[in-house]
Amino acid sequence: MIQNTVTAFLVALPLAFCAPVAAQAPVAYTVAFPNAVHHEARVRVTFAQLPPGPLQVRMARSSPGRYALHEFAKNVYDVSATDSKGNPLRITRPDPSGWDVAGHDGAVVFRYTLFGDRTDGTYAGIDSRHAQLNMPATLAYARGLEQRPAEVKFDLPTGWQVASQLRPDAATGTWYAPHLQYLMDSPASLGPLQTRTWQEQGRTIEMQMLHEGTDAELDSYVALTKKVVKEAAAVFGELPAYDFGRYTFLANYLPQTSGDGMEHRNSTVVTSNLPLRGAGAERNLGTVAHEFFHSWNVERIRPQDLEPFDFDRADMSSGLWFAEGFTSYYGPLLLRRAGVLTDQQFCERGVNGLVNALLLSPGAARYSPVQMSQQAPFVDAAAAIDPDNRANTYLSYYAIGGANALALDLDLRANHKTTLDAFMRAVWRQYGKAQRNYAPERPYTLPDLQRVLGEVSHDTAFAGRFFRDHIYGHELPKFAQLLAPAGLQLRKAKAGQASLGLNRLQFLPDSSGALLPASSLVGSPLYQAGIDREDVLLKFDGQPLKRATVLQQLLATHKPGDVVPVEVRARDGVRTVPVTLQEAPTLEVVALPSATRQQLAFRKAWLSGKKN
Known part of the structure; x- marks a missing residue:
């Protein structure tokens, strides 16, 4: 039976699958939900045609798109293993994430229970209503079998359907992956899905949705998503050649859902407990825009230091300022170009945050975008219980990269007769478009990005300075100058107002004072006065x-x-200290009412829609 399944599988697969390793038996998974009400799944994995010796079964410790360790084995229990005849096999535990299975007859059937109650893009969320499965958090794998194809069957409760970027076989209800890398990058959404499908440039785009709203709200949301898809494609000049001709939004907007977005090669997980109306729809759509842009940037335009992804360690990259940061700049920009935001809303939601983050963060004056990227294993949803000083030493690679993308786009437009769109298209054509075995043929290095910037700007000296000063270094952009050609002014949001700085205070429930929950910011009035974390302000004046x-x-x-x-x-103890107040530091970008025709034309060329 296994060999017949393999033969049918190979006939249907693209030629790229047909390497000798694909002739081996696929790793076969069955996922069932007999106790979904208590957030459990029951998983069976069949490993066949095994060489002699112990089989090393593992759960991933990290997940594509995440850079910290998550130790997914912590939610696995009731583990057992049998051979092809059903005889129990001896299992030992060599490390916290693995099981070694000895004495098999060339086949191992590995079973376990998985607990999952976090619905987002990283973990597994299971209940009586649905299941959202990130595969590294769900499926065990075996060392040495990473290049084998995989097949997954879901034993579904009544009324549930499956959505995934995996290749489906409707006749058998099986979903296929060419190898482990692809499998682990292919989440699944299960439940009573609502589907909306459309064609864009010969590709099928589908929205697979779980939500509590109306059909009209879903249709309106999809209509806006279509506009975002068109504007993203216009940046790169084309859609990617999606595997199996299809791209899937796995959208989960149920009340029990945690807010998240997680990109994958031909799909994205977008999760939120906000509804598809009003401000909720706009915020959810912002995640859609960001994650869809990733189908180029980071999924196909991929940094060399993330290829291939290692599921057994924290994957560090020096390029997240580009992969995530430049994408963070484009998310709100796509919404503006799609007509979801006005110019002023784009400034408020897409520009102000980036400019404030970069210019006011103590960390940005200490570390470069490259160094911020390298800290991702410590901050990317990483868990730790000891206090840290990141308020003064760190700025997210999303923000520091996004702010530098904004600065670079404005500089290219004003001084080099080109755009960041042109730069992204050039990177796409040289380092993203060509794919082999479901991975980029040429993952990029940072010198590659610098070289392409020199080509696009026709100024290699400029490209060298930009990377030296703003990417490897931490020189701050001159945003007031850069925004001026667009008729935009950078100014203090609360000019003349006294402030204790940007430190967050937590007022105590008993009204006894205000707690400083994190380190005071370097240079702030509280820092200068020697007030620090866990101090309580009792009286002011x-x-x-x-x-x-x-x-x-x-x-x-x-x-x-x-x-x-x-x-x-x-x-x-209790003491009274003198505190010198500062002017409120928060900045804002506003449109000049006296903007010239030339400035308005610059702004329109930058922010207007680009779709054909």
């Missing part, structure tokens, strides 16, 4: 700090430069 409105009212009576006594409870 002699007045008890019972709630946030009290502090706001007291600050309004002062001006920047005033020295105010603050009573604080610190680890060494």
Whole structure:
């Protein structure tokens, strides 16, 4: 039976599958949900045609699109193994993420229970209503069999359907992957899915949705998604050649869902508990725009240091400022070009955050985008219980990369008669378009990106300076100058208002004061006064700090430069310290009412839709 399945499988597969290794028996999975109400799945894996010796079965420790360790084996239990005749096999545990199975007869049937109750793009979320499965969190694999094809069958509760980028066989209900890398990059959404499908440039795009809204809300949301798809394709000049001709949005907007977005080669997981109407629809659509842009940038235009992805360690890359950061710039820009946002909304939601993050973050003055990218294993949903000082040492590669993308786009437009769109198209054509065995033929290095920038700008010296100063270095862009040609002004959002800085305060439930929950920011009034994490501000200018409105009212009576006594409870007791107030540092970008015709034309060329 296994050999017949393999033969049928090989006949249907593209020629790229037909390497000698594909002639071996596929790894066969069955996933069932007999106890979904308690967030459990039961998984059976059949490993056949095995060489002699123990079989090393493992759960992944990391997941494509994530860069920290997640130790997925922690949610696996009730493990057992038998040979082809059903005889029990001896299992040993060599490490926390693996099981060694000895004494088999050339086949191992490996069974386990999986617990999963987080619905997002990283983990597994299972309940009586649906299942959202990220494969590294769900499926065990065997060392040495990574190049074998895989087949997955789902034993579904009544009324459930399956959506995945895996290749389906409707006749057998089986989903296929050419090898482990592809399998682990192919999440599945299961449940009573609502489907909307359309054609774009000869490709099938589908939205597979779980939500509680109306059909009209879903149709309106899909109509906006279509516009985003067109604008993203216009940046690169074409859609990718999606495997099996299909791209799938796996959208889960149920109340139990955690907010997330996770890109994959021919699909994306977009999850949120926000509805498909009003502000919820707009926020959800922002995630759609970001993740869809990834089907070029990071899925096919891929950094060399992430190829191939290693499921057994934290994968560090020096290029996340480009892979994630440039994508973060394009997400809101696509919404503006698609008509979802106005110019002012784009400034408020796409520009202000990037500019404030880069110019006001102490970390951005300390580390470069490359160094921020390298810290991803510590911050990308990584779990730790000890306090850190990242408020002063770190700025997300999303923000630092996005802000530099904004600066580069404006610079190219103003000074080099080209655009960031042209740069992205050139990178796509040289390092993303050509694919082999479901991976890029030429994953890029940072010098590759610098060279392409020199070609597009026709100025290799400029490209060298940009990378030296802003990518390998941490020189801050001159945003006021860069925004001016678009008729946009960078200014203080609260000019003349007194402030304690950007430190976040947590007002205590008993109204006894305001806790500083994280490190005070370098250079802020609290930092300068020697007030730090877990200190409690009791009084400001002699007045008890019972709630946030009290502090706001007291600050309004002062001006920047005033020295105010603050009573604080610190680890060494209660004391009163002088605090010198600063001007509120928050910045904003606004459109000049007196913008010239030339400035308006610059802005239109930048922000207007590009689709044909």
